[in-house]
Amino acid sequence: MTNSRTLTNVFGVIGCPVGHSMSPAIQNQAFRSEHIDASYHAFHVEKKDLQNAVTGIKALGVKGFNVTIPHKEALIPLLDEIESTAKAIGAVNTVVNEGGKLIGYNTDGKGFISSLRPYLSASLHDSRILIIGAGGAARAIYFSLAAYGAGEIDLCNRTVLKAEKLIEECPVKAKSRALSLQNAEKELNNYDIIVQTTSIGMHPHVEAKPLSLENIKSSAIVTDIIYNPIKTAFLKEAEEKGCKILDGTGMFVHQAALAFEHWTGLFPDVKEMHDIVMKKLGGTLC
Structure with a gap:
């Protein structure tokens, strides 16, 4: 990571819909806590636009991204490399951009x-x-x-x-x-x-x-x-x-932490991530 904010320090999640995602809140806090100059955004991508979105991600140098419904399976043929577990599962939820090569992982399990x-x-x-x-x-x-x-x-x-x-x-x-x-x-x-x-x-x-x-x-x-x-x-x-x-908050937070580790080499504070999720979901407690 560089000290100046550049587009290579951009991360995100692609999905449809994706506006409800809590990933930006927990990942941006993780970047702040680890003193990494980066930002994480939610990108709404329609099924018909997935290939163009991947081309744009490569062209812009987006460093990494998560994948959610409905793109976890459809994304696979658009990537340069798939980690063996993700290949076996047939779905990707995390992508790392290594020098222009997009590598897919699955951190859900x-x-x-x-x-x-x-x-x-x-x-x-x-x-x-x-x-x-x-x-x-x-x-x-x-x-x-x-x-x-x-x-x-x-x-x-x-x-x-x-x-x-x-x-x-x-x-x-x-x-x-x-x-x-x-x-x-x-x-x-x-x-x-x-x-x-x-x-x-x-x-x-x-x-x-x-x-x-x-x-x-x-x-x-x-x-x-x-x-x-x-x-x-x-x-x-x-x-x-x-x-x-x-x-389900535990699985959500831990898969996100593993994604963060793939991007940065650092494992974030899972408790801090979990606290953010629980605060955001506080209104839905039964």
Whole structure:
């Protein structure tokens, strides 16, 4: 980084929509805290304009950027290089501009594991995990848990075939089964960690839940990657059952911190990032 503010010190996030993103607030504070002369902005990019946006990013020398819906998959063929984890997942959420070469990474799965670690009472290697959903977030989390060496990772989904396909496509083979939602509900007491990765329960449909937790054991950890509302109906039910709960702010902040590290070589203050997010989401607490 140079001391004078130049366009090479610009970072950002591209998506559609992107105006609601909290990334500028947390990343700009991280730059200030680390005394880095840089700025981070939200760039609204329509699907039809993605290729032109990437060309512009290269031409202007934007140093790095995050990627959010709906561009995480579509961006891949427009990049110069893809890190192996991101390639396997089939989605990119972080890009580094190294001398005009755009390199794609995926920090979602690693961010999830980092947010989960403080809540663990046993090793992930000895844990039985259930992932609800089989979309992009489930894929990133499943692939990362498999690579980490988690003991058993089952997937349940409305469409079981989609869960089976996700398991088959993982480059690291793990002990796994694909289940229907109904079967997962029946077997819920077998799991130490339950990970909710779907959009069910997100604002404004805050009362919706992906499945019942009637059969869950009180020693389980229940996580939901949704952070609006912070405490979903799913997490409320888990808390009522005596479970430890983890909302989606942890994964969001940790994936952002890992992106910052890719750009700067420095790992930011995660607590400071988390405090900013919680303050911004304060009005949505239930």
